[in-house]
Amino acid sequence: MTDVAADTAANTTGGRTRGADPRVRVPYALFVPAAIGVLFLILPIAGLLIRTPWHQLPSLISSPDVRTALRLSLETATAATAIAIVVGVPIAWVLARLEFRGRALLRALITLPLVLPPVAGGIALLLAYGRRGVVGSEILRVFGVSLPFTTAAVVVAETFVAMPFLIVSVEGSLRGVDVRYDHAAATLGASRLFTFVHVTLPMLGPGIAAGAVLCWARALGEFGATITFAGSYPGTTQTMPLQVYLALQDNPDAAIALSLVLLVVSVAILAGLRDRWLRA
Amino acid sequence: MTQTAAGSSAASLDAHIVVERGNWRLDAKLHVPGGSVLALLGPNGAGKSTALRVIAGLLPASAGHVRVGERTWEDHATGVRLATEQRSIGVVFQDYLLFPTMSARDNVAFGLRAKGMEKAAARDIADGWLARVSLVDQATHRPAQLSGGQAQRVALARALATTPQVLLLDEPLAALDAGTRMSVRGDLRRHLGEFGGVTVLVTHDPLDALILADQVAVIEDGVVVQTGTPEEITRHPKTRYVAQLVGLNLFAGRSDGTSVTLPTGGELVTAEAHDGEVFVVARPSSISVHRDVPHGSPRNVWAATITTVEQHGDLVRLFVNGPPDVAVDVTPAAMAELQLGVDERVWLSVKATDLTVYDEG
Numbered sequence: 001m002t003d004v005a006a007d008t009a010a011n012t013t014g015g016r017t018r019g020a021d022p023r024v025r026v027p028y029a030l031f032v033p034a035a036i037g038v039l040f041l042i043l044p045i046a047g048l049l050i051r052t053p054w055h056q057l058p059s060l061i062s063s064p065d066v067r068t069a070l071r072l073s074l075e076t077a078t079a080a081t082a083i084a085i086v087v088g089v090p091i092a093w094v095l096a097r098l099e100f101r102g103r104a105l106l107r108a109l110i111t112l113p114l115v116l117p118p119v120a121g122g123i124a125l126l127l128a129y130g131r132r133g134v135v136g137s138e139i140l141r142v143f144g145v146s147l148p149f150t151t152a153a154v155v156v157a158e159t160f161v162a163m164p165f166l167i168v169s170v171e172g173s174l175r176g177v178d179v180r181y182d183h184a185a186a187t188l189g190a191s192r193l194f195t196f197v198h199v200t201l202p203m204l205g206p207g208i209a210a211g212a213v214l215c216w217a218r219a220l221g222e223f224g225a226t227i228t229f230a231g232s233y234p235g236t237t238q239t240m241p242l243q244v245y246l247a248l249q250d251n252p253d254a255a256i257a258l259s260l261v262l263l264v265v266s267v268a269i270l271a272g273l274r275d276r277w278l279r280a
Numbered sequence: 281m282t283q284t285a286a287g288s289s290a291a292s293l294d295a296h297i298v299v300e301r302g303n304w305r306l307d308a309k310l311h312v313p314g315g316s317v318l319a320l321l322g323p324n325g326a327g328k329s330t331a332l333r334v335i336a337g338l339l340p341a342s343a344g345h346v347r348v349g350e351r352t353w354e355d356h357a358t359g360v361r362l363a364t365e366q367r368s369i370g371v372v373f374q375d376y377l378l379f380p381t382m383s384a385r386d387n388v389a390f391g392l393r394a395k396g397m398e399k400a401a402a403r404d405i406a407d408g409w410l411a412r413v414s415l416v417d418q419a420t421h422r423p424a425q426l427s428g429g430q431a432q433r434v435a436l437a438r439a440l441a442t443t444p445q446v447l448l449l450d451e452p453l454a455a456l457d458a459g460t461r462m463s464v465r466g467d468l469r470r471h472l473g474e475f476g477g478v479t480v481l482v483t484h485d486p487l488d489a490l491i492l493a494d495q496v497a498v499i500e501d502g503v504v505v506q507t508g509t510p511e512e513i514t515r516h517p518k519t520r521y522v523a524q525l526v527g528l529n530l531f532a533g534r535s536d537g538t539s540v541t542l543p544t545g546g547e548l549v550t551a552e553a554h555d556g557e558v559f560v561v562a563r564p565s566s567i568s569v570h571r572d573v574p575h576g577s578p579r580n581v582w583a584a585t586i587t588t589v590e591q592h593g594d595l596v597r598l599f600v601n602g603p604p605d606v607a608v609d610v611t612p613a614a615m616a617e618l619q620l621g622v623d624e625r626v627w628l629s630v631k632a633t634d635l636t637v638y639d640e641g
Contacts, residue, residue, distance in 0.1 A: 187336055188439075189391055
């Protein structure tokens with residue numbers, strides 16, 4: 001994340017011109033739907049803040065249940081992000097640098113979880129890695145291990161849903177890295193792997209960091225695939241979003257407090273990314 | 281060409297480079313003795329950078345061979361082809377391609393690190409190279425913090441740090457502004473003089489070729505149209521194209537203040553004061569031809585005899601023997617008015633301000 005922070009510092013020194021551009025002819029009628037839309041987006045956040053039981057907040061957040069769910073969420077999201085980096089960066093390299101038949105198809109398949117409803121993703125995971133799944137039944141037979149409804153299943157579900165964010169981000173960064181740096185490294189006697197590790201990876205740093213943050217945020221908020229594939233067992237598979245949903249039934253104040261925690265995390269992520277995405 | 285190990289740095293380059301792409305074809309035979317500099321001179325798209333990429337192994341040739349000393353890097357007859365990282369080369373790319381995430385020192389140390397040298401040892405050697413290109417204070421700077429001239433020197437140091445047998449320079453001065461170019465060109469000449477291996481330099485600028493190279497090969501449409509020393513190329517261009525391309529009068533001489541003594545005879549007065557060995561360049565169009573001794577401001581006036589008259593489009597080029605011998609461009613109208621012809625005695629003049637002086641470095 002230091003790279004993202006460095007970008008922030010560099011960009012803010014640039015300074016921007018403010019005020020209306022005299023060349024722009026403003027169609028004022030657009031302001032009406034725009035204002036309605038802005039209100040629509042902001043009001044729920046405001047509602048959350050208004051209805052938050054601030055006095056009980058410390059005790060609600062510090063209850064053992066919440067702390068367990070929070071820790072589980074942070075750990076699984078971090079593990080999912082780590083896996084996504086290890087597997088996703090090489091995938092991004094293949095997609096960005098190699099020309100081959102079926103590349104467009106491969107990219108479409110890999111990014112499918114971006115648009116697939118997470119619940120459907122969870123069902124698909126069960127069919128593949130479940131006790132009776134295509135691969136899962138073999139794993140159970142050979143190793144005696146069943147994946148669903150374990151903490152590992154949470155990580156699998158989160159990785160499945162969140163990794164495409166990292167791949168798309170890193171592939172974009174790779175396309176911005178001149179292939180000729182590879183050539184320069186080769187003329188200096190560097191092997192392909194040495195070049196990847198010492199030249200390409202450092203240049204991808206900011207892209208990987210941004211992709212990892214997006215991936216982590218998506219994993220942290222994962223609900224549908226997790227509850228389908230991993231269930232909702234307190235302590236092992238009940239992450240924050242699952243607990244929020246369940247708390248809403250019998251303890252709405254706790255649900256609000258937990259939502260507030262997730263909101264704070266999201267705002268922190270947004271602050272870290274604002275230079276990359278919010279400044280068009 | 282000896283087979284001793286010590287002779288490896290003095291190995292010569294022998295290459296026959298054929299690249300076919302659709303109906304475009306490059307076919308160039310190059311021979312560069314160890315310790316000398318060959319310039320491939322030609323317009324953009326002539327195929328000179330392609331030749332460089334073949335020598336570097338970045339582009340497969342369609343036919344031919346690349347041999348350095350006793351070693352074969354590529355030979356289509358036997359199917360041998362070394363990967364780029366297995367060839368003993370250093371390349372200075374046109375836009376340098378310094379690794380942006382590394383300091384100048386780590387850029388220079390990269391080749392040594394890639395070959396397995398310890399970080400500390402590689403950095404020591406890199407610091408030595410940075411000292412040689414006068415960039416000690418910039419060792420920790422990132423490429424983005426370097427000026428164009430500094431980046432060029434880091435790129436040169438990086439290419440030389442692995443002590444390659446062949447140094448390849450792709451338009452090494454093209455990215456620099458005119459002012460920096462002159463001083464960097466002088467530095468580059470000095471470093472190439474100290475380099476013991478083969479240097480192949482690609483440029484579209486005749487001045488780079490004439491000043492930096494021992495031999496110049498002019499490439500046009502994928503074919504080497506003339507090879508020779510800078511002197512031969514400028515004095516005796518074989519084709520009209522070469523004559524137009526190297527349309528420069530280049531004099532090597534010794535400067536003492538604003539006066540330059542030429543070893544071939546004669547003396548030139550320049551506007552800028554220099555000391556020591558210099559090159560003086562005069563464009564053929566900046567030299568005037570007169571029937572009688574000219575009066576007025578020109579500082580350089582000498583008598584000469586026209587030896588050759590060539591028509592180049594709407595321009596006539598005269599080759600005139602002084603000393604100094606020069607090529608002069610005149611218009612057909614001036615030609616007729618002055619009744620110029622072969623063996624005619626004429627007076628030549630050129631203003632001191634029309635002479636450009638370069639320190640030999």
